[in-house]
Amino acid sequence: MDFNLTPEQDMLRQAVREFAESEIKPQILELDAKEQFSVELTHKMGELGLFGITAPVEYGGQGLDTLSYIIAVEELARVDSSHAATVAAENSLGIGPLVNFGNKTQKEKYLPKLCSGKFLWGFGLTEPNAGSDAGGSQTTANLKDGQWVINGSKIFITNASSPITLGSTVQCISGKRPDGKNEISCIIVEQGTKGFTAKEMHHKMLWRASNTAELYFDDVQVPEENLLGERGAGFKQMLKTLDGGRLSIAAMGLGLAQGALDAAIQYSGERKQFGKTIGSFQANAFKLADMATEVEAGRTLLYKACWLKDSNKPYGKEAAMAKLYCGQLARRVANNAVQIFGGYGLMEEYPVARFYRDAKLLEIGEGTNEIQRLVIARHLGCSI
Amino acid sequence: MKIGILLKQVPDTETKIQLTADKTSVDTSAVKWIVNPYDENAIEAAIQLKEKKGGEVIVFSMGPARCVDAMRTALAMGADRAVRVDTADGEWDSYTTAVALAEALKAEGVELVFAGKQAIDDDASQMVQLVAERMGAASLGIIETFELSEDGKSATVTRPVSGGTKEIIQVTLPAVFGCDKGLNTPRYASLPGIMKAKAKPVVEKKGAELLGGETIKIKKMGYSLPPERQPGRKLTGSPQELVDGLVKFLKEDVKII
Ligand SMILES: Cc1cc2nc3c(=O)[nH]c(=O)nc-3n(C[C@H](O)[C@H](O)[C@H](O)COP(=O)(O)OP(=O)(O)OC[C@H]3O[C@@H](n4cnc5c(N)ncnc54)[C@H](O)[C@@H]3O)c2cc1C
Numbered sequence: 001m002d003f004n005l006t007p008e009q010d011m012l013r014q015a016v017r018e019f020a021e022s023e024i025k026p027q028i029l030e031l032d033a034k035e036q037f038s039v040e041l042t043h044k045m046g047e048l049g050l051f052g053i054t055a056p057v058e059y060g061g062q063g064l065d066t067l068s069y070i071i072a073v074e075e076l077a078r079v080d081s082s083h084a085a086t087v088a089a090e091n092s093l094g095i096g097p098l099v100n101f102g103n104k105t106q107k108e109k110y111l112p113k114l115c116s117g118k119f120l121w122g123f124g125l126t127e128p129n130a131g132s133d134a135g136g137s138q139t140t141a142n143l144k145d146g147q148w149v150i151n152g153s154k155i156f157i158t159n160a161s162s163p164i165t166l167g168s169t170v171q172c173i174s175g176k177r178p179d180g181k182n183e184i185s186c187i188i189v190e191q192g193t194k195g196f197t198a199k200e201m202h203h204k205m206l207w208r209a210s211n212t213a214e215l216y217f218d219d220v221q222v223p224e225e226n227l228l229g230e231r232g233a234g235f236k237q238m239l240k241t242l243d244g245g246r247l248s249i250a251a252m253g254l255g256l257a258q259g260a261l262d263a264a265i266q267y268s269g270e271r272k273q274f275g276k277t278i279g280s281f282q283a284n285a286f287k288l289a290d291m292a293t294e295v296e297a298g299r300t301l302l303y304k305a306c307w308l309k310d311s312n313k314p315y316g317k318e319a320a321m322a323k324l325y326c327g328q329l330a331r332r333v334a335n336n337a338v339q340i341f342g343g344y345g346l347m348e349e350y351p352v353a354r355f356y357r358d359a360k361l362l363e364i365g366e367g368t369n370e371i372q373r374l375v376i377a378r379h380l381g382c383s384i
Numbered sequence: 385m386k387i388g389i390l391l392k393q394v395p396d397t398e399t400k401i402q403l404t405a406d407k408t409s410v411d412t413s414a415v416k417w418i419v420n421p422y423d424e425n426a427i428e429a430a431i432q433l434k435e436k437k438g439g440e441v442i443v444f445s446m447g448p449a450r451c452v453d454a455m456r457t458a459l460a461m462g463a464d465r466a467v468r469v470d471t472a473d474g475e476w477d478s479y480t481t482a483v484a485l486a487e488a489l490k491a492e493g494v495e496l497v498f499a500g501k502q503a504i505d506d507d508a509s510q511m512v513q514l515v516a517e518r519m520g521a522a523s524l525g526i527i528e529t530f531e532l533s534e535d536g537k538s539a540t541v542t543r544p545v546s547g548g549t550k551e552i553i554q555v556t557l558p559a560v561f562g563c564d565k566g567l568n569t570p571r572y573a574s575l576p577g578i579m580k581a582k583a584k585p586v587v588e589k590k591g592a593e594l595l596g597g598e599t600i601k602i603k604k605m606g607y608s609l610p611p612e613r614q615p616g617r618k619l620t621g622s623p624q625e626l627v628d629g630l631v632k633f634l635k636e637d638v639k640i641i
């Protein structure tokens with residue numbers, strides 16, 4: 001067993017950590033309070049090379065392995081979830097499907113722009129009536145005279161309505177299969193197409209500096225060649241995309257937990273009550289010990305899943321486990337961190353308040369805890 | 385033009401310094417190493433100059449194999465290659481370090497060198513001047529701006545003078561410049577930069593072989609940590625009691641008055 005990171009992975013961690021501490025941290029309090037997406041920070045993250053981390057170099061990506069990508073997301077989330085979300089969603093959901101299923105023309109058209117971080121791309125799966133049941137989409141795409149005519153809507157789509165969004169990949173029902181079930185396909189829809197509206201969603205409890213959109217399709221027409229990959233392959237594409245995406249959500253959980261732990265360790269060494277630092281009370285010291293132990297376990301599980309993926313071994317079960325564990329880890333550790341901060345932990349000036357809010361998404365987005373258990377149980381052979 | 389950078393790997397500022405059991409050196413086993421912060425400004429200055437005028441940027445660092453990590457950061461930021469001067473088999477103080485570094489710089493034909501104005505570990509602030517002297521070059525200890533002339537033969541720099549005044553100096557190359565924080569904003573090592581750095585050459589030279597018979601001028605005899613600060617004493621009571629207590633303390637305990 002070799003637990004060593006490569007010197008490049010160490011450097012990458014250091015570079016992203018420094019970036020997050022000196023560029024994102026000073027701005028996040030205000031961006032979060034105003035529920036504001038920052039184009040400026042997104043472009044800076046692009047200059048750092050945070051978009052298209054695993055995408056091929058020929059299309060402007062960095063051509064790195066999964067673990068490098070995961071470390072980058074972890075380090076962003078250690079400071080702020082919104083920006084980690086922008087990066088994780090863009091890499092896994094925006095850029096990922098175009099790399100994995102796009103044809104040469106599509107890749108050449110979109111990837112260099114997206115990998116530069118100058119532009120963003122959404123992945124529209126979830127609908128008002130199809131969340132966990134992602135196969136239950138109601139949005140339709142009918143092929144007519146060489147054009148897909150799309151009708152329906154999507155909800156909660158990350159990066160899909162920012163000022164720099166170019167378009168989205170949209171999962172639609174494109175017809176009926178011979179067995180009578182819905183045929184599902186993914187179709188590329190560019191921003192500004194007639195009948196297509198992308199509306200920013202507001203009043204989120206968390207990820208407040210990340211862009212989330214509702215998409216409406218009203219007789220939207222796009223050329224037939226906007227089909228992503230094969231017709232009818234949409235469901236399989238989605239499952240493959242989510243397997244990878246789960247690793248990045250797990251990385252967000254791990255990073256958030258690490259950030260909350262670091263803050264709690266520091267605070268418990270500074271805050272004094274009854275004439276002593278609160279960290280010298282066993283209740284708090286043991287809490288920190290448990291938090292650190294769980295963070296370490298989460299990291300080991302997640303890195304192992306990345307290793308499986310990078311070694312081209314099956315990793316779907318471990319990815320779901322890592323997502324489930326690290327999502328819950330984030331919530332538990334953030335909760336304990338707030339406890340250690342006491343009343344101050346409830347004030348937004350202290351980062352743990354934001355960690356506490358941001359953590360909850362990780363048990364819901366890209367498959368809820370229940371759906372992860374479903375995936376894991378099916379891998380175990382349960383007919384559930 | 386060949387542009388040189390002097391880079392030192394130093395302990396992170398948050399490192400808790402521990403001494404070895406015999407107190408003759410600092411225990412580095414648990415130290416987290418970083419690039420000397422002022423050297424980041426030197427790296428940035430060198431890369432900006434290359435971007436404007438072309439040339440080759442070479443990083444020089446003196447130290448054991450672990451220094452390569454710090455040099456890789458400079459390579460990831462955009463330097464072209466690195467020369468590590470190994471410290472095994474030699475005795476080192478600021479003087480011998482400067483002798484070896486100057487030899488390495490001369491061997492590469494470097495005429496323009498950027499260094500941090502000082503290293504944050506020993507704060508000796510001698511390298512800029514000593515290396516320049518050994519190279520037969522001019523030295524400018526702290527610069528806040530840098531501009532190379534059209535013909536590349538001289539540079540105009542500003543230096544802070546006490547009272548907020550600036551000194552504008554024109555200097556003929558070769559020269560060694562000490563860089564301060566205000567000179568520029570160092571860039572981050574980008575992901576593509578980090579990957580490119582992997583393929584950039586790092587050569588090793590034996591420091592001891594560059595000394596040409598020169599020997600150290602200063603020998604460190606030992607180290608000691610500053611004494612633990614005693615907790616302060618707090619006086620309480622009425623104003624009269626406070627004054628009496630304080631006078632008694634100053635007279636009898638610390639015997640200052
Ligand atoms: C900020 C944010 C960003 C998002 N970004 C994207 C994006 O970029 N693209 C995208 O497509 N989607 C995105 N989503 C949507 C997200 O993936 C869904 O919210 C999630 O999959 C859950 O779906 P739902 O909200 O409809 O909940 P529901 O599916 O309605 O679930 C409600 C509850 O029922 C439980 N449940 C449902 N089915 C089962 C079952 N079979 N067994 C047991 N329990 C079950 C769930 O676990 C949950 O607890 C985002 C969401 C948010 C909040």
